[in-house]
Amino acid sequence: MLETRTQQAGEAPVSGPAPAEDGLRELVAGQLAPLTGRIDREGLYPEEFLREAGQLGAFRSHLASQNPAGKADLVSAIRAEEVISAECMTTGFVAWCQNACAWYVENSDSSTLKREVLPKLANGEAFGATALSNPMKWFASIEELKLSAERVEGGYVVSGALPWVSNLGEDHYFGAIFRTTDDNPRPLMAVINCADPGFSLTPCPEFIALEGSRTFGCHFDRVFVPDEHVLADPLPEYIQRIRPGFVLLQMGMGLGLIEGCINTMHEANETLSHVNGYLDDQAGELEEVLEDARQATYALARDPFDTSDAFFADVLQMRLTGSELALRASQSALLHTGARGYLASAAAQRKLRESYFVAIVTPAIKHLRKELARIHAH
Template identity: 25%
Template sequence: MSAVPLVAIAPEPAAWLDTHAEALDAQQELAREILPQLAGAGLFRIGVPANQGGLDGTTVDAIEAIASVAGHSLTAAFVFWGQRTFIEYLLHSPNEALRERWLPALLRGDLAGATGLSNAMKYLSAIEPLQMHATRRSGDSSSAGWTLNGKLPWITNLRREGFLAAAAFDHIEGGPPSIFAIPHDAVGVARSDDLDLVALRSSNTAALALDGAVLDASWQITADAPAFLARVRPAFLGLQCGLSTGLARRALAAIEAASPAARAAVEDEVRPLARELDSLTRRLLDGVQHGTFLSTPAALFEVRIGLAAVVDQAVRLEVVTAGGRGYLRDQGGTARRTREAAFVPIVTPSIVQLKNQLAQHRQTKAA
């Protein structure tokens, strides 16, 4: 079977996640509870320097923490990814005042951090243009700020109780795009109702629209989005890969717990799959730890694609070993994990987008 996660969550939050995993996936009533549960376990502080309020460690530790949560509930892990990725943005931001003002509340789970940079990551890879636009207001440049407009159709962790959302904006007057932290209560900022998802329904996933919102430089995460995005992309995708790693491990563990006859029927498929999962996970953690993905993003794309394939196969084999019991609700989570696994290929950047990027990369390299 696959290696045991390097970071395990405490028994109490793990039990809460196991108890409510089905409800978190299928309903929205517990959406407000996820952040406090994860924060209470100190999970958002993993990989954050102690002098910034964290528990030290590295981004690799945070990836493994997300994987551990994903083994209990992909909905909670998805929220964790959004929160921890936004924290990563603040850790890399040159705007020290913004970090000092908001990082403590994010680490405590008092405020949600929403990573609205999926559009920006696709922009960085020339997949789509930016959907948000900033216009410099007249007056003293140090205080006048910008008028912000645009819409992002899908952002997770837009907690109704309060959030900051990161989004990239092109500048009408020219210059590189920049990234702002958008407060939920700014005039001109509107959150839609929760999207009608088929699963992960407690993830506070909604659309965000800006209509004439005004923010000054104190809300700017970076004035150079392309350079910033290239630096944080390994963490963005690496933390996201924790979703796949944790879900695949949980499916393989369920197979291991099946009857001897069921295990024997799939053994020839499970063993190489477990080895592939371990190999991809090592490549992921090594690349993030040593910074090699900064110069070779294609290698990170390949890992993300490979992990998605492993998740798909692992969950299908879990269905085979579970038999009819797995098709019943509240019977070990097999049915829920099939729904969770269906989300892995489409979370941005999607597998289709990454495969197209790799094809273009190979064509360019060949030329």
């Protein structure tokens, strides 16, 4: 049993239905599943599915101001991502981007963004992204911050470039962190609209997976950001507040992928169980591990606003475990499927490629281990 500081042995499992989960499962089966191959191989962006998922509440439950229950229910948001990722993790990743962007606005000081942008993100009327890969690496002393800004009347003028940000389009929103160049240089975080003057998107080199995620390079040529779009100033307390939820919401991708891999193993066993029994990982074993990981994740997600280092270490350890389990499950799925899983159209080889994305998307395995070492050293 996987345990964390917030879930001790013997504690009752955490559970609860995702928002309109049955409806979301029907939408995934009826509308997303027929597109999965094209999303993976042609880079199709599942816009219509995302809009309908938003109408079902898939991007709303973790936002107290938008959730009819009036509370931040991260468990339901994670479960919704799982349902999507079990079929297509590219779309599950995009759903996480959407959830993360809304999470930033929900927990910000900007009444303008909460009024004008947040309801659209929550309902799938507008799409959002998270450009925190570079800043998170900057916080961990892995790379330099790539955006800078000068103070002007009414806001900031931002310049620089980010190599890749996902779930973008001409009128999409995303959160970005830049450092001011005034007499009091400090990092700030704001919401950028891709339609802002001076902002441009450039195509990325082709990736081996996640091509349907609308990932672009972002270029800022003196982009004006009004004060009303600043999420937080000062930034440190805000980052401490949003970071557990940011990382926990990523678990929906990995947990859903693992479920999809187990489903693939069961399908393979319909004809190959007599020989698959000799493989190291069996579907039943992975099902038990997945359930343990789910309950540990949901336990942490009950209180995403704990800002202590001890709690964040638990979150990072859970995220690391999710990456490792995704790699293990996807390898098992391909081995169970055999040569048929090696076909270009096969789910098994696609899930293997997707699992490596879980392991390298920020925070990557090496990043997680570096941060855990830092926290435990204090």
